Amino acid sequence: MSRYETVIGLEVHAELLTESKLFCGCSTEFGAEPNTHCCPVCLGLPGVLPVLNRKALDYAIKAALALNAEIASYSKFDRKNYFYPDLPKAYQISQYDLPLAKKGWLELKVDGQPRRIGITRIHLEEEAGKSVHSGESIIGSEFSLEDYNRVGIPLIEIVSEPDLRSPAEAHQYLERLKAVLQYAGVSDCKMEEGSLRCDANISLRPVGQAEFGVKVEIKNMNSFRAVLRALEYEVARQTELLDSGTAIVQETRAWDEGRGITVSMRGKEEAHDYRYFPEPDLPPVVIDREWVERLRSELPELPGPRADRFVSQYGLPAYDADLLTSSRRLADWFEAAVQEYHDAKAVSNWVMGDLLRLLKAEEKELDELPLTPGHLGEMLKLIDDGTISGKIAKTVFEEMFHTGKRAADVVKEKGLVQISDEAELARIVETVIAANPKSVADFRGGKEAALGYLVGQVMKETRGRANPGLVNQLLRDRLSRQ
């Protein structure tokens, strides 16, 4: 047991899924040729003015509602002033003292118990551009190339309270946050495309101490796994320092993915003085109750409540419910399949087992598949009526996954119908008994396991099509006779 308690707060930036940018009509599409999604407004040419994208505001409010936050009735924009080549106006339009929303929370499960993580604030702001460096990284590069396509894409910044108590909790928070934002339909949260980014504040304090320790800010973590690894590294580093009596320095450190360590950015970043002041080009935003309620009514059931419902409505174990609701698409798929087939646990087993395994192996997304929930339902019915065995069903499922053919057609085409004809199976049982005298003797000598081997041999003879229950019964009957 560590002598220190870990305290973590996360600052997450998520790009919103609008078609056009926050303050101009340029497309937000990812991956375009450099500087082709630019206009006088996002390039910060002299004299241009921002006009707020209504949908971005709606999405930000929806995100805040999904995170149980209080929506401000009066909000405004501010300018955050700093010079950087990727920031065309040399200020970012953001929100300072009157953010869109405050005081939200997100519920995690820690050791099976629910735990609420506070969310301090959620605000709307614009993206900066992207620098491509001549060398391997910004450090040491002779020059950099600026691409302003990304400038002005709407972002929400979600700042958590320092409520997270371990790197694993931080990781779970991110997974949960991503699920909520995806459910709300406001962000695709693709870390690999940079549409979700995360910085962390982490400090350690002796167990039982009320005051926080000296905090360190960690940047440059490009995946959820990187966040986990960086925080774990940082816990170890700070523990070692504290154990040796060395004071922690308040600083910003960058995660070095290749070396698996954090490195100090001291001296690379000056102390900032952003000179925030109200953005005079954008009138304030006044949000009334009706507006908020309309957006709230547009929100789907969110993962937490949905998991609870899966437990109560379908009688699923909490583990299944959590996993199935981790993405809206998966949960929707599951529920559609339950419409087709009555046994929710059976559906859950197939979804969590074969479906997720194949998706992962093939690196596919659910909505790219020819396979539908109807396919699964039909196949499960074929198992029930004895047309196929559960084992054969795995083959059928994989075929449906790839081709989108219906279960009955796969069974017919591949000749996978289960053999339940007693006379036919009896003949095969006889052959197997004759060919395996040692196993027969073992079984009769009391070795129950030998029966399994013999069943396997019958399955092999029938290429898995034999009705396993019937084979079992036939073998026992035959072997009990002399």
Place this chain on the structure above:
Amino acid sequence: MGTTAELTRLTAHELSDLLRRREVSAVEVTEAYLERIQAVDGQVKAFLTVTADQARKAAQEADRRFATEPAESLPPLLGVPGALKDNMCTIGIKTTCGSKILHNFIPPYDATVVEKTKAAGAPILGKCNMDEFAMGSSTENSGFFPTANPYDLERVPGGSSGGSAAAVAADEAAWALGSDTGGSIRQPAAFCGLVGLKPTYGAVSRYGLVAFASSLDQIGPLTKDVTDAALVMNLIAGKDERDATSVDRPHPDYTSFLGREIKGLRVGIPKEYFVEGLDTEVREKVMAAIGALANLGAELVEVSLPHTEYALATYYLIAPAECSSNLARYDGVRYGHRSTTAPDSVTMFKKTRQEGFGPEVKRRIMLGTYALSAGYYDAYYLKAQKVRTLFRRDFEEAFKQCDVIASSTTPTVAFKRGEKVDNPLAMYLSDAFTIPAPLAALPALSVPCAYSAEGLPIGLQLQGRHFDEGTLFQVAYALEQALGLKRRHPEIPTGSGKEVR
């Protein structure tokens, strides 16, 4: 119709009448102005760029419309040439904002007012000189050269729209657009004997106007008489979807206010504007003009705007703070001047800005950066924003007792070039009467009311309620008619003019 000189002396509405009656062609009018520019602009130096080809093309197109379209459907300023302050972006035409840092900047877009001007068929003669980034009161802060006052070439035309004002006063353009942040239309209008209007904040789109202080900047007309000012306002006013601060309300036909009697209208006289520092002669002439309003039946009321003495201090915190942010984009990355000798970006930014900006701009950037910086925001910027509320309240109170507020536009007539250039505080004082209106977002108009003994114009300022430009036009027109002040056409030596192709 008469000689070139006679043509260029006409007001815009007089020219419009001639054009409509087909007594003169738009091409003839534009050529007359181009000739005039060639003759006198070497002395006046009102223009930074003359766009002769574009103007001629627009004039030809105007003539085509006069020939083919019914007269009543034609826009009033069709074929009537105007000029733009060089802080309004023009597609394909250099827009410098009077600054070396933008000496080579060619916008890929038009400001909304430029679009409207083009759509109305008014040929644009060129881009006018100005104090760099509209910061100044004399046009001496231009990054290129100072502009002269046509009434006395040794004197300043005022600023920052000094080029626009001088161009119209010297008959180098029939009308012009300027921009006003703390008096930059009204003060040069007063110094150059013109009508100048700063509209209510939000009445005219700022899209494409290079920003100085975003919460104060407004575009407005500089014209030879009140009728022209109303016509130009009709052209430029209105909601623009590209400017979120432009107000969504229909504007009246401003010319409909001209000729309405002012009997019973209450004219407020703010005692705080008639104080020490106001030149005696200016004071007498302005009071005489106000007397003329009383003779027309207007009721004179003494009003108080108690916070007037704080206007300069408030303005010189808010405007520089906003400018320090607005001018941060001039970093040498995307357009404009770049220092070529810097080994890294931070040094490049610093040297680019050091080389590109003039002393007044740097001074205000420094002042504004300081006023917004950590530890000083509350004491300076926030304090100024609060005092701004007091100005609004002052005016709300005053407008309970009166319909317009009359004063002198400036404390003095046009001063000599070089007189105040090394003394920023003295220079700032020349804006003392024009600064309150933008702080309260009110419309304010300067109308010529007299000439001094030396023959220099004196302007009377009228401040009105939000979006009540109509009453300002009504009173100004009544005064113009009552005074019958004939616009003097300054004698400008010709010959050493500039080349106009």
Place this chain on the structure above:
Amino acid sequence: MITREQVDHVAHLARLALSDEERERMTSQLNKILEAAGKLQKLDTTDVPPTAFAVPIQNVFRPDEVRESLPRDLVLANAPDPERGFFRVPRIMEEE
């Protein structure tokens, strides 16, 4: 009073490489202007809300519609140092 050191700090924040002579002059001029501005401190504004917008405007939006961007040659037309479709800038990190 604003000091020479503060002037240097502000000049750095504002990214201005002032000359020695300018720093000197700026210090004294800023002090004069700030002294004049100090006049505001005399006013009691305890319960006065700040005015950011002198005209009451709120909730001005545009629809989420994609408009055509500028052609890239126009995006880069004014660029001091265009490079393969990008804007090139010198080294971002200063030398250690």
